[in-house]
Structures are given as structure tokens and as C-alpha cells.
Amino acid sequence: MDQRVDDRGPGARRARGGVPDATIARLPLYHRVLAGLAERGVATVSSDALAGTAGVGPAQLRKDLSLLGSYGTRGVGYDVDHLLAQIGHELGLTHRWPVIVVGVGNLGRALANYGGLASRGFRLVGLIDSDPQRVGEVVAGVRVRPVADLGRVVAEAQAPIGIIATPATAAQQVCDVLVAAGCRSILNFAPAVLSVPAGVDTRDVDLASDLSILAFHEQRRSPTPEGVHA
Amino acid sequence: MDQRVDDRGPGARRARGGVPDATIARLPLYHRVLAGLAERGVATVSSDALAGTAGVGPAQLRKDLSLLGSYGTRGVGYDVDHLLAQIGHELGLTHRWPVIVVGVGNLGRALANYGGLASRGFRLVGLIDSDPQRVGEVVAGVRVRPVADLGRVVAEAQAPIGIIATPATAAQQVCDVLVAAGCRSILNFAPAVLSVPAGVDTRDVDLASDLSILAFHEQRRSPTPEGVHA
């Protein structure tokens, strides 16, 4: 776990290194809800209303926002546009991050075509696949290139974010190439534990894990569902 | 760097029973790693080795396992097959949970074809889409049926787990129908906050959130080239 990323001296500098991970994980949610409000023309929102829509507690919302700085007006609430901009800025969504997707199977295709990417400032700049049949194909406006080009594509695009959508067996190898090419943020959809050098950030998304967690609760709920063979 | 964020994201989730949520969230990971060891014929494994492969601390692993009961042998380690079976049982993976996917776009297709589903005991029993052009199509061996059939399909299959892979605008509506049909566990891929009655369990997966979290760290790492005003 790296915590001391921002180890500036004990100056009176605005301490931005102290935002808890749990808060960061909620910022995209707030951003999404605020974007919806802004679209509907809502000008201000209270912590109660915003928290309600986001499905969190009002106190938690206020605490989260206060950790970023104080963007509300007492007695009134938060200015939607301003708060949206602040969170977007905090999340780095002002920058159009280039993204490379490795693995153009069903999942890779879904990711490439996912509108939520572009709408939040991510720009698909590369698609890579090992299957020669897929190389050359154009998906979401981007031509699929062979694995041999991976390093070059990453370097060319200076893509800081790589998405691994390959089978588990290829994941570590792909990861190594991404890292070697300078990629320091990796989103991994393969059910594999990636090993990366310090300084590289990875996040794992595992559908089967999420389903298993649901199954756990489901099972606990009804000890003997019908047709069970223990 | 690693991401010790345990995704306490949007959606409803409350701790139940004696096992902490954080532990439950790691069980699928352990299960996956153990399955790999079992396949390679490994008979026993120590907490150090297992934790290393899974990317968690040894103390945490032992604590997690001890919360389920004590399945290890002091001085030796854990019996891989036995532990695998215990965790599988704990997660409810002995039961083949029927699953219904609503929304057969790119993502829905990816989910339907995802091998990790079947290999972990989930069985796709229904596909639903609102697009008449897609209805009747066969994906992953299952015929796509219209939205009007949703309730019936859920009830017929007695499917306790529903996956929402629709656009955000349709998510709540689909969710309501799923719940009305008796679905009590829902995995939501739409970027929307679902409101469900008590007793229904939802988990949200949001790709854009994960990317945003990576972007957050990426931004913090390097002095942003442009667009930053302090």
C-alpha cells in the first residue's frame, strides 16, 4: 500500500494528500449524479438531496466534500455546476486520458463501444488483439493492431491507462508489456492477480467475484433453496 | 501501488451474519487462486504462499479463514482441496445459480459468453432485450426474449440473480420488474443508482468509476501539463 505519495513538508500548503481511498471511490458517483442534475438545469442542491440521490448518508457526503475543500454555502447548499467542476477537476476528468484496450473479444468490444468512456473524458486510442483475424478490423473507429505493436502504440499515444480484456492466461504477459512501455495505470478485467513494480497502479474488475458475493448473501438468506445438492 | 479500496460504492449492502463484508469480498479471490493450485496438483499451501499469490497479507488471510472456521493444520498449512471446497461451500458455489441477463448489447453479449460464469457455477437461463431485432437471436445458446417476457422468464427459471446490462435510462424500470418477479440479487452494470426494497441485494459495477479512480491517482502522480489552476 502506498500512502506517502504526497509527502510535502509541514507547510501551510493545502493538504491534498489526505483524501481517503473510500472517499475517492465515491467521487465518480457524486460526479455522475451531479452531471444529471446539471443537465436538468438544477442550480443548487443540499447535502440531503444529493446524498439521497446518490444513495449515501448526508453526513458522509458532507464529510467527503469537506475533505476536498469547502465548496458549499451554509444555509443554502452546493452550487451544482461549481461542485461538478471541482470534483471533475479532482478526479482528473479535465484531462482527456488516452486509453488502450488489449483484447478485442466480446468484452473488449463492449468497452471500446461504451459511451461512458468518451463522456467522462477517456479517449480510446488503441486496440490490440493477438488473433490475426481481428487485426485490421475497425471497432469503435479504431483499427485493431497486433500484439507486436503493443509497446509502440502505448508509447506513441503516451497512453497512461491500459485496459486488459484478455483471457487470464495472457494477462500477466500483456501487463508486463504495458508497464515496460510506460503504462502506469492498468484496469484489469482478467481473472488473474497481476504483479507489477512499485509505482504502477492496478484495479481489478471481476464479474465472477461480484456474482459470488451476491450468491453468498443469497445462500445465507435461504439455507435450502430448491433443488440443492449439497 | 495497489488499490486497497474495498469498493464500498453505491448501492445497498449491509453486513449480515458473523463474517465481515471485507472478508466476503476476498473469498472469491482465494477461491480462484486455490482452484489454480488444485489444478496444478498442489496438495497443501501455507498462509504465506497463498497470501503472496493472492496479493494480500498473510495475517489477513489467516484472519479471514479463521472467521469461516479453522481449516488449516498448524505447522503444515492448508489442504488445498479441502479449503477450496469449504470456501466454495461458503460462497454458495455448490449450487448452480440461475442467472438472467437483461440487455443484449455489447456488454450483455460479453457477459453471456463469459466463461467465468459457467466455471463458477452460474448458469445463464435467460436473455432479455427491448430491441425487436435482437429478440429471437441466439446468444451463448440462449434465445433472446422480449422485455414483456421478463417477469415470466424470471419466475419460470426461479432465477434469483439478475444482471442489468441496459442503458442507464432503462435500469430502474428493469430493476423494478426483476424485483417484482422475485429476484432478490441484482448485479447492475448501468451507471444508475437503483432503488430497491429492503431485502433485495444489489451490487454496482461501473467501468467509468474505476477508470476515474485510476485517473485520480495518475493525475496526482504527475504535475498535470495543462488546464490546472490552483
Place this chain on the structure above:
DNA sequence: CCGTGTGAAACACTTCACAGCT
């Protein structure tokens, strides 16, 4: 000796309650 199992300490996060600004 080993490595597991576990109280207890340390840490992180959430919730509460109210002070303070508008």
C-alpha cells in the same frame, strides 16, 4: 521447530451532534 489461530492494538472509515456561517 513449523505455521496456524487469535486476542489486542493500531488504523481507517462512518456517523453523530452541534458550532458557525449565510
Place this chain on the structure above:
DNA sequence: AGCTGTGAAGTGTTTCACACGG
């Protein structure tokens, strides 16, 4: 009056360190 901002209390999770059994 209303609502944010925040110390402090409460809760949950991780880490430590060592006792215990094979």
C-alpha cells in the same frame, strides 16, 4: 431559520505478536 463544516465518538477492518498444536 437553514444547511454546511468538523471535532469527536462509534464502528469496522487490518496488522501485530505470540500462544498453541502438529
